[in-house]
Amino acid sequence: MRLFAPAERGRRGAPEQCMDQRTLAGASIDNVEIERFDVPIETWWSTSGEAGWLHKYNPVRVGYIRDAACRRWQRDPMRPDCLKDLRILDIGCGGGLLCEPLAALGGALTGADPVRGAVEAAQLHAHGSGLAIDYRCTSAEALAAAGETFDIVLAMEVIEHVADHNLFLERCAQLVGPDGLMILSTINRTYKSFAYAIVAAEYVLRLLPRGTHQWERFLRPEEIAIALAPHGLRAADVSGVTMNLLTRGMQLGRDAQVNFIMTAERAAARS
Numbered sequence: 001m002r003l004f005a006p007a008e009r010g011r012r013g014a015p016e017q018c019m020d021q022r023t024l025a026g027a028s029i030d031n032v033e034i035e036r037f038d039v040p041i042e043t044w045w046s047t048s049g050e051a052g053w054l055h056k057y058n059p060v061r062v063g064y065i066r067d068a069a070c071r072r073w074q075r076d077p078m079r080p081d082c083l084k085d086l087r088i089l090d091i092g093c094g095g096g097l098l099c100e101p102l103a104a105l106g107g108a109l110t111g112a113d114p115v116r117g118a119v120e121a122a123q124l125h126a127h128g129s130g131l132a133i134d135y136r137c138t139s140a141e142a143l144a145a146a147g148e149t150f151d152i153v154l155a156m157e158v159i160e161h162v163a164d165h166n167l168f169l170e171r172c173a174q175l176v177g178p179d180g181l182m183i184l185s186t187i188n189r190t191y192k193s194f195a196y197a198i199v200a201a202e203y204v205l206r207l208l209p210r211g212t213h214q215w216e217r218f219l220r221p222e223e224i225a226i227a228l229a230p231h232g233l234r235a236a237d238v239s240g241v242t243m244n245l246l247t248r249g250m251q252l253g254r255d256a257q258v259n260f261i262m263t264a265e266r267a268a269a270r271s
Contacts, residue, residue: 044095044121054097054157060241060250061156061261062101065183068237068263069152072181081106089150089175091140092158096122096133103131110134110150112143140171149177155184159224160217166227173231176266182233185241185261189218192257221262233264 047055069086070077084106090099093111095118103109103126111133113119119137126133136143140155153175155168162168176182187193225235240256243249252261 042121044097044118045125054094056248057241057250058097058101060252061098061185062105064239064252064261065102065152065154066105068181068183072179072265083107086151087177088152088154089143089148090154090156091172092155092161093122093135094118096125096135098154098156099133099135100126100129100131103133107152108134110136112136112138112140114139140168140175144171144174148175149180150175151177151180153180153182155182157185159184159186159219165217165219169224169227170231173228173233176233178266180266182228182264183261184224184264185259186224187218187259188257189216189220190257193218193259221256221260224262225264228264232266234267235262236265237263 046052066077066082069075070082073086075082082105083102086107088102088107088109090102090109090111093099093113096111099109099111099122111119111122113122113135114137116137119135122133122135126135153172155172159165159168172182172184221235221238228235238256239261240253241259241261242251242253242255243259244251
C-alpha cells in the first residue's frame with residue numbers, strides 16, 4: 001500500500017524518470033501513479049510522516065521474507081547473516097526501507113525504482129548506514145530485457161499501481177532464477193478491502209491521502225497465481241496482514257481479505 005499524495009506540480013514539476021523507462025515499448029509503469037512517489041528525500045525515512053505506515057509494516061515484511069528464504073534454502077532464520085549470498089531484487093524500492101534491513105541480514109540487495117528522486121534518497125540513506133546496496137533507476141522490464149536473474153524477486157505494494165499487471169508479473173517471473181522465489185504484497189479485491197483500505201484508511205482514519213488506491217486495480221491471490229503459473233512459478237503461500245486499529249500495529253494472520261503477502265516459487269531444478 002503506497003502512501004504519498006501527488007507531487008505539487010507548480011513546485012516540483014513532473015517526476016524525473018530514467019531514460020530506459022521512457023523508451024520501453026509496452027512498459028507496465030503508470031506515469032500518474034509514479035507522480036505520487038516524487039516526494040522530498042526526507043519523506044521516505046520519517047516515521048511520523050506519510051511513510052509512517054510503511055515503517056510499521058516493515059518488520060512484518062522483513063520477517064516474512066526472511067522466513068520464506070530460510071525455508072527455501074534450509075537456513076536458520078535466527079542467524080544474523082541468514083540471507084548471506086542470496087541475490088535479492090526489490091522492485092519499486094522507493095527510499096530503500098525494505099532493502100536496508102534485508103542487506104543487514106547478509107542479502108546482496110539490488111533496489112530498482114523508476115523515480116530518480118527515490119533512488120537518490122535510498123542511496124543517500126544507505127551510505128549513511130554503511131550498507132552496500134546496488135540501487136538503480138530502472139524498471140522490471142529493463143532488467144528482464146538485460147537477462148538478469150535473482151534468487152528472490154520482491155514486488156511489495158507495487159502491483160496495484162502498475163498499468164498492466166499481467167505484463168508486470170511476466171517480467172518479474174523472468175527475473176526469478178532457478179529454484180528462486182517471488183514474494184509480493186498487495187491488497188485483495190474484496191468488499192472488505194473497499195471498506196478498510198479505501199473508506200476507513202483514506203476517508204475516516206486519514207492514514208493515506210484520498211485517491212491513493214483504486215479498488216478495481218486490486219488483485220485476488222488466485223488471479224496472481226494464475227498469471228504466474230505459465231511462467232513457471234507456483235503459488236506456495238498466502239498470508240494475511242492485519243492492522244490493530246487501536247495500536248495501528250501490523251501483524252501476519254489468516255485473514256487475507258484486505259492486505260496479503262504471497263510467495264511463489266520456481267520448481268527446483270533436478271540433477
